[in-house]
Amino acid sequence: MTAVDAPGAPDAPDDLEPDAGGQLPTPPPIGPVDPTTATLLDEPGSLAAFAAFRHNRIVRVAVRWVVLVGATIAIFCAFLLAKGAQPDEVLRSMWETSLGSPDSVGETFIRATPILLAALAAAVPARGGLFNLGGEGQLLLGAVGAFVAANALDGGASSAVTLVCMAIGGAVFGAAWAAIPAVLKVYTRTNEAISSLLLNYIAGIIITWLCFERWKDPISLGQAYSRELTGGERFPIIWGNRVHLGIFVGVIAGLVLWVILRWSTWGFKLKVLGGNPSAARRAGLAVTGLSIAAMMVGGAMAGLGGMVEVAGTEGRLRPELLAGYGFIGFLASWLARHDPLRIIGAAVLLGAIAVGGSGLKITAGLSGGAVNILMALVLFAVLGWGRTSESEGS
Amino acid sequence: MTNDAPTAPRDANAPSTAERIPILDARGITQRFGSLVANDAVDFSLFAGEVHALLGENGAGKSTLMKVLYGVNTPQEGQVLVNGVAIEPGSPAAARAAGIGMVFQDLRLVPALTVAENIELACGSGRYRSKVARDRVRGGAERYGLAVDADAVVRDLSIAERQLVEILRVLLMDARVVILDEPTSALAPQEVDALLAVIERLRDDGLGIALITHKLAETRAVADRATVLRGGAMVLSGADPRSLTDDELIETMVGAVPPPLPAERVPARTGMPALAVSGVSANGADGHPRLHDVTFLVQPGELVGVAGVSGNGQRELLDVVLGVLPLSSGSIHIGGRDIGRSGKPRNALRAGAVIVPEDPVNDAVVGGLAILEHLALNGRPLPTSGPRIDWKSVRNLVAGNDISERLHLAPLDRKVATLSGGNIQRVVLTRTFLVDDPKLVVVAYPSRGLDIASVRATQQLLLERREAGAGVLMVSEDLDELLALADRIIVLHDGHLAGVVEPGSTDRQAIGRLMLQGAAA
Numbered sequence: 001m002t003a004v005d006a007p008g009a010p011d012a013p014d015d016l017e018p019d020a021g022g023q024l025p026t027p028p029p030i031g032p033v034d035p036t037t038a039t040l041l042d043e044p045g046s047l048a049a050f051a052a053f054r055h056n057r058i059v060r061v062a063v064r065w066v067v068l069v070g071a072t073i074a075i076f077c078a079f080l081l082a083k084g085a086q087p088d089e090v091l092r093s094m095w096e097t098s099l100g101s102p103d104s105v106g107e108t109f110i111r112a113t114p115i116l117l118a119a120l121a122a123a124v125p126a127r128g129g130l131f132n133l134g135g136e137g138q139l140l141l142g143a144v145g146a147f148v149a150a151n152a153l154d155g156g157a158s159s160a161v162t163l164v165c166m167a168i169g170g171a172v173f174g175a176a177w178a179a180i181p182a183v184l185k186v187y188t189r190t191n192e193a194i195s196s197l198l199l200n201y202i203a204g205i206i207i208t209w210l211c212f213e214r215w216k217d218p219i220s221l222g223q224a225y226s227r228e229l230t231g232g233e234r235f236p237i238i239w240g241n242r243v244h245l246g247i248f249v250g251v252i253a254g255l256v257l258w259v260i261l262r263w264s265t266w267g268f269k270l271k272v273l274g275g276n277p278s279a280a281r282r283a284g285l286a287v288t289g290l291s292i293a294a295m296m297v298g299g300a301m302a303g304l305g306g307m308v309e310v311a312g313t314e315g316r317l318r319p320e321l322l323a324g325y326g327f328i329g330f331l332a333s334w335l336a337r338h339d340p341l342r343i344i345g346a347a348v349l350l351g352a353i354a355v356g357g358s359g360l361k362i363t364a365g366l367s368g369g370a371v372n373i374l375m376a377l378v379l380f381a382v383l384g385w386g387r388t389s390e391s392e393g394s
Numbered sequence: 395m396t397n398d399a400p401t402a403p404r405d406a407n408a409p410s411t412a413e414r415i416p417i418l419d420a421r422g423i424t425q426r427f428g429s430l431v432a433n434d435a436v437d438f439s440l441f442a443g444e445v446h447a448l449l450g451e452n453g454a455g456k457s458t459l460m461k462v463l464y465g466v467n468t469p470q471e472g473q474v475l476v477n478g479v480a481i482e483p484g485s486p487a488a489a490r491a492a493g494i495g496m497v498f499q500d501l502r503l504v505p506a507l508t509v510a511e512n513i514e515l516a517c518g519s520g521r522y523r524s525k526v527a528r529d530r531v532r533g534g535a536e537r538y539g540l541a542v543d544a545d546a547v548v549r550d551l552s553i554a555e556r557q558l559v560e561i562l563r564v565l566l567m568d569a570r571v572v573i574l575d576e577p578t579s580a581l582a583p584q585e586v587d588a589l590l591a592v593i594e595r596l597r598d599d600g601l602g603i604a605l606i607t608h609k610l611a612e613t614r615a616v617a618d619r620a621t622v623l624r625g626g627a628m629v630l631s632g633a634d635p636r637s638l639t640d641d642e643l644i645e646t647m648v649g650a651v652p653p654p655l656p657a658e659r660v661p662a663r664t665g666m667p668a669l670a671v672s673g674v675s676a677n678g679a680d681g682h683p684r685l686h687d688v689t690f691l692v693q694p695g696e697l698v699g700v701a702g703v704s705g706n707g708q709r710e711l712l713d714v715v716l717g718v719l720p721l722s723s724g725s726i727h728i729g730g731r732d733i734g735r736s737g738k739p740r741n742a743l744r745a746g747a748v749i750v751p752e753d754p755v756n757d758a759v760v761g762g763l764a765i766l767e768h769l770a771l772n773g774r775p776l777p778t779s780g781p782r783i784d785w786k787s788v789r790n791l792v793a794g795n796d797i798s799e800r801l802h803l804a805p806l807d808r809k810v811a812t813l814s815g816g817n818i819q820r821v822v823l824t825r826t827f828l829v830d831d832p833k834l835v836v837v838a839y840p841s842r843g844l845d846i847a848s849v850r851a852t853q854q855l856l857l858e859r860r861e862a863g864a865g866v867l868m869v870s871e872d873l874d875e876l877l878a879l880a881d882r883i884i885v886l887h888d889g890h891l892a893g894v895v896e897p898g899s900t901d902r903q904a905i906g907r908l909m910l911q912g913a914a915a
Binding site: 263264265266268269271272275276278279281282283284285286 | 716718739740743744749751756757758759760761762763767771772773774776778781782783
């Protein structure tokens with residue numbers, strides 16, 4: 001069940017669970033029929049067939065998913081009932097808002113993109129055994145970096161050049177912010193989880209200062225935010241009113257990182273470092289450089305996320321910009337076990353829940369935070385899934 | 395040593411029913427992992443008042459069988475009976491309740507706690523009362539004649555002393571069956587004798603002792619019966635080991651007696667020393683001084699052995715030679731190159747060192763990676779083609795010689811997490827021997843976890859490296875191995891170099907005295 005298989009290693013033999021080795025007959029796959037009941041009803045007397053069926057790997061995976069998803073939804077429905085809402089209506093409206101139409105799918109991707117990039121910010125260091133809890137601050141610094149680039153160009157370049165420069169600015173600022181805990185970790189043995197976490201608050205103060213003082217929009221009438229990015233400084237809208245080109249940035253970054261982590265020499269070294277730092281050191285790998293680079297690549301991803309948010313969705317710097325997205329991204333990374341391909345899926349799922357939850361106040365009179373309960377349930381379900389499959393594998 | 399029949403326990407106080415019913419009886423145990431049959435219809439019985447040795451090469455299924463007995467594994471077939479009653483399979487709690495105690499190879503004590511606290515952790519009522527716990531330990535130590543100090547902090551104890559604590563812990567949990575997993579692997583000769591005496595005393599006390607081992611000498615010394623596993627199958631069941639010769643026993647374990655090592659050795663070369671350790675002192679990872687003013691040379695084409703009771707500076711010596719630990723004083727040259735004092739392994743590796751570390755699982759391998767991937771991590775620059783690693787060249791390197799076959803390396807695509815300790819050792823050894831033309835081969839406990847045939851193959855490969863002109867520094871706990879291979883043996887005691895001895899002119903007891911008492915001996 002490891003996220004990435006060895007190059008050249010066939011996928012199948014090693015991660016088979018001990019009792020799935022083929023000594024039991026494999027029943028023919030069954031279509032969409034609910035697998036738990038099908039054989040019981042068909043052959044009520046045949047316990048052996050049921051046991052064999054139960055041991056089939058695919059069936060077990062399917063059964064567990066059905067149970068987990070069912071339990072997650074059931075608990076959330078119980079919560080809705082307790083709050084006096086109609087579960088079926090709420091779920092239907094959540095579905096409609098998040099995935100029911102092209103526009104809402106686009107909205108989901110708009111929400112998913114910063115989650116995805118913040119998740120990559122956690123995932124790359126995690127592959128090297130480091131905890132980056134600073135996605136939140138790195139997102140914000142990325143937004144600042146994008147503004148710095150945009151201000152420097154001041155409309156003096158084409159839109160494409162401007163956006164590329166803004167992306168580079170965002171990535172550089174995010175990487176630099178992430179380099180701080182990495183350097184502290186390597187040279188002073190400060191715990192990078194703590195220092196990256198605390199830097200989030202400093203990043204928040206920087207943004208607040210910029211919005212209230214340095215970059216305050218002169219025509220904002222007392223509102224604390226920066227000027228609005230305009231024209232060539234914004235991602236073009238590709239459909240509807242809001243869906244912009246920036247939604248591809250996260251997906252592309254995820255795919256690129258997946259290739260790098262899976263196939264490149266650097267990805268291999270990172271895997272060795274994450275798997276066993278002592279072995280990496282004794283094999284002569286440059287552990288210091290690798291650790292710093294991993295954090296900086298992660299920070300660059302979050303920085304890109306901040307850039308996409310201001311250049312695509314928001315258009316301005318606000319003190320509340322992207323609040324909480326760094327942490328949702330961190331969760332997404334753990335949900336996906338730091339595999340960029342799975343992170344894309346996890347980010348879209350969490351993005352859909354976030355979008356679906358935004359309508360809860362209107363449709364069900366619930367607070368917007370109610371949707372966090374659903375996110376937490378998903379997290380528990382997936383982590384619980386991971387635990388059970390691991391314990392069977394050992 | 396007496397030759398009582400196993401069915402007649404020598405303990406006169408044992409209940410009479412024990413004369414016929416074994417206290418532990420595993421029948422027809424079959425344990426499969428996927429397509430691998432780790433135990434194939436194996437029987438193992440143990441009567442009160444006997445020592446039953448379980449012999450076999452690495453991967454023969456010894457540990458699997460012991461885990462079945464201790465309830466960790468659930469076998470597909472067969473059952474475990476205690477005093478004639480079947481116990482629930484797959485439940486260590488049930489096994490413990492039935493009186494089965496296990497002393498694991500990797501001792502499981504908390505170093506920061508005292509002996510009494512450790513034992514209370516395992517068998518206390520949940521409420522710690524210092525006096526009760528200490529009285530319990532003292533009473534137990536007296537009753538079983540074990541030299542255990544209740545107030546000692548485990549961290550300060552030697553491996554041999556910790557083992558006694560583990561045994562006492564098991565006994566205080568009312569075990570009637572004690573399973574010892576390779577108990578002598580980390581002990582000095584005198585400590586082995588002391589442990590075997592403890593085993594005999596426990597046997598005379600009416601306990602059943604299951605002794606997992608691969609050492610023939612201790613089997614002969616204490617075992618009343620021996621069962622031999624090979625490839626998961628039982629090739630010898632409960633036979634009296636005294637009725638067999640050493641060669642016969644080895645043959646049951648490995649199929650054939652390995653060829654002897656060549657007696658003729660090329661003399662060591664002169665010239666630039668492969669390793670020069672001069673006046674080295676260093677602190678351990680915990681910051682305490684662990685090496686004191688150690689000086690010695692390894693010539694090219696010379697094999698220098700390092701003897702010592704585990705924890706007397708071997709780990710630190712290996713770490714300073716590789717450059718993992720910074721030096722507090724002195725210097726280290728490999729092939730004439732100063733590797734510096736800062737603690738950077740790269741310097742030592744670039745100077746031409748290759749190493750099998752003391753603790754391969756923690757310091758050499760990554761569980762999630764395949765064997766092939768480990769073979770690229772030999773300390774030399776990774777073989778790359780463009781942005782990727784050239785795995786094909788690694789495969790070619792392996793296929794280009796017979797080292798992997800001689801060491802019985804598992805298939806290259808197996809993940810290391812699925813390998814046994816012995817197979818991990820094979821991975822690390824293969825990786826080390828595949829490095830072309832090393833100046834210095836540093837190898838810790840080369841035969842750890844290996845079967846007799848692989849041990850011999852490893853020893854031959856080490857001698858080949860030596861003959862090819864590399865300096866070899868070998869740390870071992872096995873005095874026989876050191877005496878058979880080394881040109882010189884340096885003995886470490888408490889971080890000091892206690893002495894340098896020539897294998898031809900020193901007896902084992904003298905080396906043992908240096909190991910236990912240092913240069914004062």
